[in-house]
Amino acid sequence: MHIVVCVKQVPDTKVIKINPKTNTLDRRGVPSIMNPYDAHAVQEAVRLKREYGGKVSVLSMGPPQADAVIKKSIEIGADEGYLISDRAFAGADTLATSYALTKALEKISSASPIDMIFCGKHAIDGDTGQVGPGIASRLDIPPVTNITSITKVTKDYVELQRKLQDGYAHIRTSLPCLITIEKEINEIEYAPFPNMLKAVSYQPVVWNVDQLGEVDRKQLGLKGSPTIVGKMFAPPKQEGGHTLEGTPKEQVDQLLDVLHEKRHLFQKKGGAAV
Amino acid sequence: MIEDHRGIWVFAEVVDGSIAGVSLELLGAGRELADKLETPLAAVLLGHEVRQLTDPLIHHGADEVYVIDAPILRDYRTEPYLAGMGKLARMHLPEIILYGATPNGKDIASAVATDLKTGLTADCTMLDVDVDKRLLEASRPAFGGNIMATILCKKHRPQMATVRPKVMKALKPDSSRKGTVIEERLDMKEADIRTKVLEIVKGPGKSVNLEDADVIVCGGKGMGDEQGFQLIHQFAETIGATVGGTRDAVEAGWLSHDHQVGQTGETVTPKIYFAIGVSGAIQHTVGMKNSEIIIAVNNDPEAPIFDVATYGIVGDAREILPVLIDAFDELLKEEVVSHA
C-alpha cells in the first residue's frame, strides 16, 4: 500500500495581522506551521501503514523553507518526502495548485504506484478545500471528501465514513482514490524518538518545474490561476447597540429588564418552559 | 467564448427529499444578480424521483429548472453528479454557478471547477455583480483579521462560488410564479461509478444542535482556561441554552468542534446569542451576526464584538457570569412560583 499525503505549509492564522491602512497582509514575523488537517492526514496514513504495511510519502508545494512540513511529517512517521519548489508556482490558486501537485504525483507514481492520496479537508489559510477534489478529477480517480474514519482497506477498495451535514455516509470506493481528512479521524501521537532523529537530518527530494516532465507552464502559478483578488476591504460596520453602564450587578439588571419580554425563551435544564 | 455564456445557475441540493435551505437562499441572492444582469436564473436539480421539487424552486425565484432524474443520482456521489453538472454546463453555458457551502456543495463545486477549468471562490458571505463587465464579485472573509477579500474570475466561465448557509435571504415563495422545466438525461451506468454509498446514518454524527437553538451561549478564549469555561456551561444550563464556542476555544480543547460557531463551524441565527470572552473576529461574526439579539461580555471596550452586539457589557466575564447566573436563577424561579 503506497499512500501519498499532500501537506501544505501555512501561516499561523492566529497571529496574522492586517495593516489597517493598506488592508494588506502583514507577514512580518508570522510563523509558519503545517496545516493542521494535513498533520491528521499523515497520522492516519502512518496508522494504516502500521496495520496493512506499505509506504507513506508526503508531497508539498512551496518555497524551500516548506521542507519544515516534510520534516514534521517524517517525525509523525512518513517514510519519504517530496518538495516541488519553483518561482513558476508562485501565486497559484487552487486550480493551478492542483495542476502542479498532479504533475508531481504522476512522477512519484511512475516510480512507485500510488494506492491512495490523502489531503487535508482544507488549508486554514484559505479554507477552500478545493485542491483535493481538483487532484482527483485531474487524475480521474474517485474523490471522497470529509472523511472521519477509514474502516476497512483491501487491495481493491476502502470503506470510509464521510461526514454529512447531519450524520454520515458509509462509503466504499475503489482504489486508487483520493481522500480528504477531517480532524476527528485521529489524535496526533507523540513522535517516537527515532523519527525525531531521522527528521532532523532528513532532506526531501526537491523538484523544480523542469524536473516535473511534460508541464504546461501556462497552467502554473499566477498565470494558471483563474481567480484573482479584486480588492480587500474592511467588513461593513454593523450598527452596534449600546454598551451598558454601571457595576456588574447594575449592568446585569439592565440586561434583565430588556430581556424580560423574551423570558419564555429561557428554561431551566430539566424544568418546564416558563 | 466568454460572451456565449449567459444565465445564473444555482445548484439545488436535495436533503431528505426537500430542497436544502441554502439552495433557496441562493435563489434569493441569485434573483437579484440575475435581474441586474438581465439574464435568466436557473436551478439545477439532480437526484432520483425529484421532479416534484421543481415547483418550490420556481416559487422561490427560478425562471428555469434543469432536471436530471436518474436512479444513479439517488445519493450524492461526486462522479455521477459531476457528470450531470458537467454535461449541463457544457450544453447550456451559464455565466455564473452558485453552490451552498455544505459538504456536498463544496465537493461538487470543486470537482466542476477542475473539470471546466474555471475559478471557484469558497465560503462567500457577500455577492454582487459588476454589470458592465458581467463579473461576479464574490467576497469572503480572508486571513486571520478583520478583512474581506473580493475574488474575481475575469477570463473563465462559468464564474463559480460556494456560499455559506444562512447569510443570504430566501424570497417568500410565490406560488403564482411560472417557470420552464428542462429535462436532460445522463448516460452513465451504475457499473461505471467507482464509489458506492453503503449506508447513510442520520443524526448521531452531530451531538450538538446549534442550528435550531433559540438561545446560544458562546464562550471564547477570554474565559481563560477549561476551568473558567465551566462558567459558560453553568450559565447555559441555568437558562436552558445551547453552548457554542469560538475556534480558539475549540482548539484549546475546551469543547468539541461540533460547538464551533463561525466560518469553519456552524452559522447560527438564534433569537438570543451571548458572546462571552469572544473578540469578534470576522470569521466568528459571519457565523452569528444575523442573530436577533446579540449580547456581548468582554473586558476590552474596543473589542470588535461590540460592533455587532445589541447590548454590550464591558467587564470581566468571571465577575459578570456569576451575577448573570444568579439573576436568571432568580428570574426563572419567580416564574415557576407565579405559575404554581
Ligand SMILES: Cc1cc2nc3c(=O)[nH]c(=O)nc-3n(C[C@H](O)[C@H](O)[C@H](O)COP(=O)(O)OP(=O)(O)OC[C@H]3O[C@@H](n4cnc5c(N)ncnc54)[C@H](O)[C@@H]3O)c2cc1C
Ligand atoms: C480561515 C479561518 C477560519 C476561521 N474560522 C473560525 C470560525 O469558524 N469560528 C471562530 O470563532 N473563529 C474562526 N477563526 C478564528 C478567528 O479569526 C479568531 O481567531 C477567533 O474567533 C478568536 O477567538 P476568541 O474570540 O475566542 O479569542 P480571542 O481573539 O483571543 O479573544 C478573546 C477575547 O476575550 C476577551 N477577554 C479576555 N479575558 C476576558 C475576561 N476575563 N472577561 C471578558 N473578556 C475577556 C479579550 O478582550 C478578547 O476580546 C478562523 C480563522 C481563520 C484564519
Ligand SMILES: Nc1ncnc2c1ncn2[C@@H]1O[C@H](COP(=O)(O)O)[C@@H](O)[C@H]1O
Ligand atoms: N501547496 C500545497 N502543497 C501540498 N499540498 C497542498 C498545497 N495546497 C493544498 N494542498 C492540499 O490540499 C488540501 C486542501 O487545500 P485547500 O484547497 O487550499 O483548502 C490541503 O489540506 C493539502 O492536503
